[in-house]
Amino acid sequence: MTAAVHGSAFSKSEMMIVAAARELAGQRVCFVGVGLPNIAVNLAQRTVAPDLELVYEAGVFGARPARLPLSIGDPTIVTGSTAAVSMYELFSFYLQGGLIDVGFLGAAQIDRFGNINTTVIGDYERPTTRLPGSGGACEIAINARQVFVIMRQSARSFVEKIDFRTSPGNLGGAEQAERIRREGGWLGRGPSVVVTDLGTWHFDDDCEMRLDSLHPGATLDDVRATIGWQPRIAGSLASTAPPTDAELRLIREELDPGGAYTR
Amino acid sequence: MTAAVHGSAFSKSEMMIVAAARELAGQRVCFVGVGLPNIAVNLAQRTVAPDLELVYEAGVFGARPARLPLSIGDPTIVTGSTAAVSMYELFSFYLQGGLIDVGFLGAAQIDRFGNINTTVIGDYERPTTRLPGSGGACEIAINARQVFVIMRQSARSFVEKIDFRTSPGNLGGAEQAERIRREGGWLGRGPSVVVTDLGTWHFDDDCEMRLDSLHPGATLDDVRATIGWQPRIAGSLASTAPPTDAELRLIREELDPGGAYTR
Amino acid sequence: MTNPKVASMRDAIADLVRDGDTVAIEGFTHLISFAAGHEIIRQRKRDLTLARLTPDLIYDQMIAAGVARKLIFSWLGNPGVGGLGAIRRRIETGDPAPLEVEEYSHFGMVGRYTAGAANLPFFPLRSYFETDLPVVNPLIREIESPYGDGKVYAVPPLKPDVTIIHAQRADAAGNTQVWGLLGCQKEAAFAADRVIVVVEELVDEAVIRADPNRTIIPGLIVDAVVVEPFGAHPSYVQGAYDRDNQFYLDWDAITRDEGSIQAWLRDWVYDLDGRTAYVDKLGPDRVASLRPAAAAPSGSVDYGQYT
């Protein structure tokens, strides 16, 4: 992470959050995860997607948080929301029922096909690092119509082979993923966007991740140095537009005044 | 049915309701069915079982109806109740979860083992008489800890062989019923009381119905004339105590002033 | 909200209910949308499959009017009163045409909607053991526990093309709140492809957002909001009007005879152009007699402002 800079300058985390929020333009119903997804969707609701309905796995539909909630179960997501329901109802009828357009996930490890590990680094029985586990992630990955991932890139996180598959992405590639989703009657079509601190990735026809846009200040060398496989780069690689003043003001003044996410 | 009589005299229907209500002494949680069970449990709550919690399949726990509800979904069962819940919750957690002590059922046909038909008379595909069907009866019969039946006796209703088994009673007798309940993990132990306009029946060790008490005015000949099998009569056959003035007053003034159930 | 959903009953039924559809008008005794059923009759929809736990008077009327070819249900009667003549005649005599029936128990129907709403291939329940229901309905099937502890039964998902419910209030986006008996309206609505909500009162979004735990259906799944006060009569709306028990008793005579049903349909459905005319015909005295004796306020709770 870079230190935060002043004026219209911005941190890598701010760029990542802004890029993720912009990807939500045109989306209707978004399932909010804890941490970075939380701030990104709240920014999107205030910018590119004012009609975005926020669904919190804690059991809230149509949240309009007056402040950025630290946890996804904060009281501010309830007061003034459209519906507060049991988790049974949220997971059964909203998520598994197919009403979620975008499920937003973080990851500790991801592979080239967007398969995600948030469970352990190392062996399951005696891990090097015990991570939080699935929470709702594995059912979001399967049942949300599409999945957005937001995470920082590093050689430890973008890996050739993840240590544990917590949430299925495009499995071993397009052919296998499409067959299994079809036969299994999955509603989701898997991951479609990965936003990192260096750039924005989408998925090729063969379901492998492809870098489509490089964030300002990031280089392809940075990208290659923080990834465990030979990355696919779009022929028409774009430059991500830097955060606008309005976006930065929202993040700094409204959403994360303490800098918890954007340091 | 006899015509209603005056003074401390009473109709056969009134005797039946009173006898059924008295059987609820000591019970805690009762699942209320439409019709006669409805008036019987409401009488019990006002007499022998003041702590009786009434559960209506419409989704009400702890009802205290201010008037006798005509249907089991009447608004008077909701106002002032302890909990109004979805039918999913009522059937899943209260009934199937094992919280109901007594399920109260009516029947169009019953056999000697307490198996019940409320679906059709005649062939299912082209019935002579199409009856209401199960409603919640078949799950009540299986999941309530015990089942009380209230119905008028006649050669058409107390039959050797029922035309359709809507709700399981003691199946083909004790041995089979106990084995199937045990192997199937049923929480209920099946029917324990049948109250008719002529008497009160319980079940013998072999799970066949046994007449234990004859209502005032009824004779064993009446009983034999209204039953399709050779009935088993208790050696120590009792005489049902007639309705008290208090019971009659409650029925006539509070619970069924229009005489819908007690004509 | 950007897309206003508020519609007349005529437009909502014309746009959203199609011949051949599976239609569920749900509400267990409480909140039955007779207004929507009558509009379906007036628009002479045909070949519907009607799903409902308790067909009640509304489906007796609709089936008498010839809108349906099939009935999916769990309890067929006039609760506390007697039978439903039009439906019984169709089943017992095939007159004037056979009616296909698919029959469950209450919990089975609730489970079918639940599986439909949750996109599950089946709903497991402890029912049907040792009964004849699975014999006559092969869609009720045994399923083995994967933990080696025996069998339960399963019912398949039911996904209506259209679910219609009545409620105390909704906002223009279709966010809907109900109190009193909840039945299985939530499950039936989430299971459906299209949802029509009929309300006593259209309220501002702020009223809904003041009490989010009271919301049973989000506007997200609602296609039309129809404002139709007294639209549930002779059924009832908790806090607004009582069940018209006299009508349920009266129906017992009407339904015994095909001619009297058709006369009733003419007088109370075909010859009226909508619910307002129906309420006028009912008359102010009848309406007034059904108002609750007094208010029974829930009281307010505090969600707190967290800023």
Next chain:
Amino acid sequence: MTNPKVASMRDAIADLVRDGDTVAIEGFTHLISFAAGHEIIRQRKRDLTLARLTPDLIYDQMIAAGVARKLIFSWLGNPGVGGLGAIRRRIETGDPAPLEVEEYSHFGMVGRYTAGAANLPFFPLRSYFETDLPVVNPLIREIESPYGDGKVYAVPPLKPDVTIIHAQRADAAGNTQVWGLLGCQKEAAFAADRVIVVVEELVDEAVIRADPNRTIIPGLIVDAVVVEPFGAHPSYVQGAYDRDNQFYLDWDAITRDEGSIQAWLRDWVYDLDGRTAYVDKLGPDRVASLRPAAAAPSGSVDYGQYT
């Protein structure tokens, strides 16, 4: 009611929580009974199996105190902040003793309680496909649809010996009402053999009966009602006090070191005799700072008197 259930926290935990029990303190972020967890620590219960979707700070504290031999969960962390050090050390290094874990997803845990509450042998769900979770947890099993349309996964019922929940209010019979996030407290309570309800406020039965749709748990399944205002801190109670986010942030440092956790437990749990002392130690300023900025009333609805 004839059998008063109102008890002190000390008596409720002493009477109802036994060494070796499976205990679920439920509440998703909202309404977590830290007061009950601390009393379990004080009474030095042992060999518990602790179940909870999100073990959170309360199970980190309880596990640091040595009450548990096993954890059943779906998300292990300090939400929005970081990790739970005591639990992680037990898992990663087996220090000071190995901790058995049984791991699901959120929906899997909700499903487990639901199956427990509904007396079902399994709960089916569309999750776990193509993941390693069923590999490491053989209790997550495939189940074939009886309708020939493929497989889903099943989880087994979870029936805690004791479920403990915190709520805004209950009456003396244990009829309990909650608003705000509902989590899976209802399912966890119905699934349990014994239930302890801890409330901010004991209310008259009439308050409960004025709004029966607000009731999430009937007194029927409740064994003890403990009145313990502020008993959910540092978690929160909608409308009463805010989540103490600063405490969650502070815990991140405390939990990194075994010594600092034990010091914290001594200062805030062992050396205090109950929640009143804890609130006193917290101090009036901290308490006041957590009150909502303003009221946000739900408004009242009318159930109507039907006599």
